[in-house]
Amino acid sequence: MRVNIIENSDTKEIFAEIHCTEVTAEVRRLESYIANFDGRIKGECDREVCYVEIKDILYFESVDNKTFIYTEDKVLTAELRLYEIEKKLSERDFFRCSKSVVVNIGKIVKLKPEISRNIIATLDNGESVVISRRYVPELKRIIGAED
Template identity: 35%
Template sequence: MKVNLIIDSSLDEGEVQVHAQNATVGARVLSYVDHFTKDKENITVKSNDEFTVIKKMDIVCAEVHNKILTIYTSKESIQTYKSLTMFLDELNSNTFMQVSKSELLNIQKIKKVEPSFSGNLIAVMSNGQKVNISRRFVSILKERLGI
């Protein structure tokens, strides 16, 4: 990927424009920029009677089962009572995406993507965990990964 920096003093203060040939390249660039520009790098999760502070970039994936959200990092798993949608909103980052009704993942922690039956995919994550990507989210994931 070729990147150029063009200084344009006519832009409003705090305004940045990104130009890309297609949506896939644009999404990849925004994902990288998003990683470095978010105000909060950590997220606080209530688990039982304690609060755990997790670095967002340490989160590999998360899943909801029986109304319990399990957040997986490379070192541990934390359980809490939050909806997947609420957790995704709190993450507030293009690096994370929902890939099924009950799972989300950090696209920067995907090691490889394998085909599955019925048009689904399976993402093998950096911690070895396998995450199912439903057909509904396959095209979005492919676009975000640039494949």
């Protein structure tokens, strides 16, 4: 892949074009990544509306019909349901790893298989999330570790 940057003082906003011979899944993923590059998710913290950069999110968790956003230093309440978050961010390295958690794959630093066939994922802040055995095949597909 080749990348060109063209500086033009007349340009009103940053835009990107992708030139390809065929629109593949990889191209679609790149398109989604670029489109959401500066994306933020709206949440609530301390009864105020807060925005968090998608790249800073460790994971989302659904507890008692509420969805929480976890970052390095704060926990916010999300307006979106977990399935909506999964759909919106599936092309941005987010992956449903259990019935109640969507994790940022880019924040995973270690995977430890368990005897139960679950996997314990350690995130870059030291926190761990469980990847349910039901979702392990999808994780392997995403990271390119299929058997």
